[in-house]
Amino acid sequence: MRVGIFGLGLIGGSLGLDLRDRGHRVIGVTRQSETAHLSIAIGATDEAGVEVGRLAGCEVIFLCTPMQALGTGIAAVAAAVGPETILTDVASVKGAVVGPAEALWPRFVGGHPMAGGSEQGITAASRGLFVGRPYVLTPTATTDAVALERVRLLIRELGARLIEMTVEDHDRAVARISHLPVMVSAALLLNLADDQTATRLASSGFYDTTRVGGGNPQLGLAMAQLNREAMLAELASYRAALERLEGAVQTEDWTGLEASLEASRRARVRVFPQKP
Amino acid sequence: MRVGIFGLGLIGGSLGLDLRDRGHRVIGVTRQSETAHLSIAIGATDEAGVEVGRLAGCEVIFLCTPMQALGTGIAAVAAAVGPETILTDVASVKGAVVGPAEALWPRFVGGHPMAGGSEQGITAASRGLFVGRPYVLTPTATTDAVALERVRLLIRELGARLIEMTVEDHDRAVARISHLPVMVSAALLLNLADDQTATRLASSGFYDTTRVGGGNPQLGLAMAQLNREAMLAELASYRAALERLEGAVQTEDWTGLEASLEASRRARVRVFPQKP
Numbered sequence: 001m002r003v004g005i006f007g008l009g010l011i012g013g014s015l016g017l018d019l020r021d022r023g024h025r026v027i028g029v030t031r032q033s034e035t036a037h038l039s040i041a042i043g044a045t046d047e048a049g050v051e052v053g054r055l056a057g058c059e060v061i062f063l064c065t066p067m068q069a070l071g072t073g074i075a076a077v078a079a080a081v082g083p084e085t086i087l088t089d090v091a092s093v094k095g096a097v098v099g100p101a102e103a104l105w106p107r108f109v110g111g112h113p114m115a116g117g118s119e120q121g122i123t124a125a126s127r128g129l130f131v132g133r134p135y136v137l138t139p140t141a142t143t144d145a146v147a148l149e150r151v152r153l154l155i156r157e158l159g160a161r162l163i164e165m166t167v168e169d170h171d172r173a174v175a176r177i178s179h180l181p182v183m184v185s186a187a188l189l190l191n192l193a194d195d196q197t198a199t200r201l202a203s204s205g206f207y208d209t210t211r212v213g214g215g216n217p218q219l220g221l222a223m224a225q226l227n228r229e230a231m232l233a234e235l236a237s238y239r240a241a242l243e244r245l246e247g248a249v250q251t252e253d254w255t256g257l258e259a260s261l262e263a264s265r266r267a268r269v270r271v272f273p274q275k276p
Numbered sequence: 277m278r279v280g281i282f283g284l285g286l287i288g289g290s291l292g293l294d295l296r297d298r299g300h301r302v303i304g305v306t307r308q309s310e311t312a313h314l315s316i317a318i319g320a321t322d323e324a325g326v327e328v329g330r331l332a333g334c335e336v337i338f339l340c341t342p343m344q345a346l347g348t349g350i351a352a353v354a355a356a357v358g359p360e361t362i363l364t365d366v367a368s369v370k371g372a373v374v375g376p377a378e379a380l381w382p383r384f385v386g387g388h389p390m391a392g393g394s395e396q397g398i399t400a401a402s403r404g405l406f407v408g409r410p411y412v413l414t415p416t417a418t419t420d421a422v423a424l425e426r427v428r429l430l431i432r433e434l435g436a437r438l439i440e441m442t443v444e445d446h447d448r449a450v451a452r453i454s455h456l457p458v459m460v461s462a463a464l465l466l467n468l469a470d471d472q473t474a475t476r477l478a479s480s481g482f483y484d485t486t487r488v489g490g491g492n493p494q495l496g497l498a499m500a501q502l503n504r505e506a507m508l509a510e511l512a513s514y515r516a517a518l519e520r521l522e523g524a525v526q527t528e529d530w531t532g533l534e535a536s537l538e539a540s541r542r543a544r545v546r547v548f549p550q551k552p
Contacts, residue, residue, distance in 0.1 A: 114479040134477050163476055173474040176467070181485040183525075184460055187518040189540035191452070191510070192547065198449040200439055201410050202547050203390040208484040209457040214544025217537035224525045224533055234467070235522045239515075242463040246511045249459075249500045257500055261493035264465035268490025271468065271478050 002027065003154070004058035006077055008039045008048065011090050011113065012064030013125025015158070016044035021127065022157045027054055038122050052080040060150055063089040067222040070097060078105050086147040092174055092219075093226040094138045094167040102140065107147040110138040110167065112174070113160060120216060128159070133276065135160035138167045175230035178212075179223040180238055183231070185213025186220065278303065279430070280334035282353055284315045284324065287366050287389065288340030289401025291434070292320035297403065298433045303330055314398050328356040336426055339365040343498040346373060354381050362423040368450055368495075369502040370414045370443040378416060383423040386414040386443065388450070389436060396492060404435070409552065411436035414443045451506035454488075455499040456514055459507070461489025462496065 001024050005012045008030040016026045020043060028039045028048030036048035047054065055061055055077060065073040070091055077087060088109040091097050098110040114134040135155045139148050155162050165173075189210050192198060224231055248257035277300050281288045284306040292302045296319060304315045304324030312324035323330065331337055331353060341349040346367055353363060364385040367373050374386035390410040411431045415424050431438050441449075465486050468474060500507055524533040 114477055116480065133479055136477065165473060169473050170477075173471070173477045176471060176474040177478045177482040180467070181464060181481055183518065183521050184464060185485055186537055186540035187514060187521055188457060188460060189543040189547075190517040190520075190536060191456070191514045192543060195449070195452060197441065197445050198452040199547050201390055201412065201446075201449045202453045203409055203552050204392065205457055205488045206453040207548055207552050208487050209461055210540075210544050210547075211484045212481045213540050214548075215541065217534050217541055220537045221530060221534045225528075225530060228525060228528075232522070232525055235518075235525065238463060238467045239518070239522070241466040242459065242511075242515070242518075244466075245459050245463055246508070246515070249504060249508055249511065252501075252504075254497060254501060258493050258497045260466060261462055261496045264462035264486075264489050265491065265493050267465040267468060268486050271465075271475050271486070272483055272490075276479050276483050 001025070001060065001154075002058045004029065004055040004061035004077075004081075005045065006030075006052070006055065006061055006063050006073055007065035007069075008035050008044065008122050009064060009066075010116065010120055010122070010124045010129075012062065013039060013042070013044040013122040014115070014127070014129040015062055015064065015090075017042070017125055017127045018130065018158050019154070020044070020046065027058055029054055035122050042122070042125065044122065044125055052076050055085075056081050058085060060086045060088065060154060063087060066218065067091045067093065067097075067226060068218065071100065074101050074104060074108075083107070086144075086150055088147075088151045091226075092178060092223060093171060095171045096226040098138055098140060098167050102142060106142075107144045109143060109147050109151045110140075111151065111155075112136045112138070112170065114178075115160075130155075131159035133160055134163050136163045136165060136170055138165060138170050140167065171227050171230050172233075175227055175234045179227055179231050180234040182212045182215065182220045182223060183235065184238065185210050187213070189213050277301070277336065277430075278334045280305065280331040280337035280353075281321065282306075282328070282331065282337055282339050282349055283341035283345075284311050284320065284398050285340060285342075286392065286396055286398070286400045287405075288338065289315060289318070289320040289398040290391070290403070290405040291338055291340065291366075293318070293401055293403045294406065294434050295430070296320070296322065303334055305330055311398050318398070318401065320398065320401055328352050331361075332357050334361060336362045336364065336430060339363060342494065343367045343369065343373075343502060344494065347376070350377050350380060350384075359383070362420075362426055364423075364427050367502075368454060368499060369447060371447045372502040374414055374416060374443050378418060382418075383420045385419060385423050385427045386416075387427065387431075388412045388414070388446065390454075391436075406431075407435035409436055410439050412439045412441060412446055414441060414446050416443065447503050447506050448509075451503055451510045455503055455507050456510040458488050458491065458496045458499060459511065460514065461486050463489070465489050 028045035
């Protein structure tokens with residue numbers, strides 16, 4: 001299949017590497033010609049450039065620009081390809097994306113691969129990034145059935161764990177397990193401030209706990225802007241959970257604190273029976 | 277040198293592996309004879325058993341029991357060895373430990389290796405665990421100079437990054453970068469509750485952010501009990517930092533939110549120029 005990738009960062013580049021390995025012909029379009037050359041050099045695309053017209057003739061196009069640029073990206077691609085073309089995105093928020101995209105393009109399928117890392121950009125692209133990871137599709141009542149099935153097949157080829165749910169369920173869930181942790185983790189770094197003594201002692205625990213909070217500010221900002229309601233709900237319920245722990249320490253309710261820490265230990269084993 | 281290890285878990289076992297590699301003779305004492313046998317089998321001790329009397333004749337003894345058992349542990353070891361013996365502990369709180377221990381045993385040196393992982397017990401022991409990691413000593417005005425120098429030498433032999441500071445500075449610093457993150461991380465797991473949809477989507481970000489909160493409840497409890505004042509201070513300042521982020525989302529102060537996320541990104545690079 002001829003597959004297009006619009007936006008060649010970590011996700012777009014990794015999709016390209018795996019789709020080419022599965023025998024597809026991958027056409028990349030990106031803003032910078034240097035990135036286009038690099039994508040060919042590392043094997044993430046068969047051909048690539050900065051002209052969106054290159055995507056004409058692709059059967060499926062993955063929209064992999066940063067979330068903030070997605071609206072203009074869809075419009076640009078839509079103007080350059082035929083009506084039979086299937087478009088799918090990879091943004092971590094679906095409510096703000098799927099409605100407008102489906103209105104503009106009937107063969108649109110909302111998607112979100114739960115994969116990433118601390119690095120960004122085409123140079124961080126890697127083979128097998130999606131293997132065993134959740135890849136969510138959020139079809140609506142009006143999603144084109146053929147387009148949906150075509151995207152499902154590609155995702156299964158990547159070895160990802162295909163999960164389908166509503167836009168609303170997706171946005172609530174990612175607020176809880178992905179967008180909230182960014183704020184919680186960022187606050188640990190802000191609380192550290194410029195404490196040199198504490199900095200010298202920071203080790204693997206602080207490293208792991210602050211990874212997502214130390215990530216791309218534009219991505220965190222987009223999460224908050226585009227998934228604001230769900231994020232506010234999670235920030236409120238999180239604050240209540242943390243205040244219960246603080247209350248137990250304050251009142252020296254050691255039995256209660258131990259029970260809460262045992263509940264969180266059990267929750268982690270339940271969520272992650274093994275490393276994801 | 278003849279080195280004793282009292283308590284053969286992750287830290288005690290890992291110390292044993294490395295100290296034997298450096299040519300020391302390592303004597304282990306633990307509560308369970310099965311653990312003692314295991315420590316010999318994996319090469320963490322030369323000899324081991326459940327009788328504290330085995331430690332007589334050791335020049336330096338590392339006290340590696342869980343923090344809650346440290347008081348009785350020091351008393352038991354002190355009753356079994358000669359006054360020339362040097363004792364040092366590995367507990368993550370020093371204020372509650374060092375004063376009483378120095379009163380009981382003049383040749384005591386408070387210590388805290390900043391190393392660990394998600395696994396516990398002798399089976400998780402590994403070579404090189406301390407290499408490049410901070411290993412804090414907290415000498416006081418009355419700490420025996422010879423004892424301190426002897427412990428310093430052993431820590432340098434482990435390849436650890438030796439750091440010396442006061443008991444008070446240590447406890448404040450670990451509250452900030454180690455004990456607070458346990459509570460912050462546990463609250464993420466408590467906030468998840470039994471949300472099945474969110475659980476299915478949990479990926480590497482949630483995995484990293486919840487590692488320390490999903491750890492041993494007894495360890496988290498001991499941190500809170502033994503370092504309560506410092507932990508409460510950190511919980512309060514952390515809450516203020518998180519509420520500032522929440523306020524920015526609430527009032528749609530996107531410039532302010534982006535500036536905070538940029539500050540946290542810079543802080544993480546400053547704290548961890550490379551993976552610890």
